[in-house]
Amino acid sequence: MALWHKIKQFFSALDKWNKEELTEMHERELMELEHIFALVNFGVVLGLPMPPLHITGELLPYLDDELQLLFNRLENSLDPIGELFSIFSID
Numbered sequence: 001m002a003l004w005h006k007i008k009q010f011f012s013a014l015d016k017w018n019k020e021e022l023t024e025m026h027e028r029e030l031m032e033l034e035h036i037f038a039l040v041n042f043g044v045v046l047g048l049p050m051p052p053l054h055i056t057g058e059l060l061p062y063l064d065d066e067l068q069l070l071f072n073r074l075e076n077s078l079d080p081i082g083e084l085f086s087i088f089s090i091d
Helices: 002-046 053-075 080-087
Strands: none
Touching: 002 053
16 A cells, blocks of 8 residues: 555656646746747837738737836836836835
8 A cells, every 4th residue: 555655646746747847838938929929019120020010900909018018118218226116116
C-alpha cells in the first residue's frame, strides 16, 4: 500500500507541475500575441506597412488597454517623478 501511495503522490505532483508549466507557457504566448497585435495596428509609427483601415478600425476596441497605456505615457512623458509615483499608486 505504501508503494502505491508514493507512486500516486509522484504522478499527482507531476500532473500539478505540468499544469503550472502549461499555464505559464500560455500566459507568455498570450502576451506575445498581444504585442504582435499592437505592432500590426501601430506599426505605421515604426514604418511598417499599415493594414487596411477598415480592419484596423474593427480591431481598435481590442486595443483598449494598450491605448490607455500609450495615452498615460504620453501624459506623463514630461513628468518622470509623476510617472514614478503613478507606478507606486501613491495618492
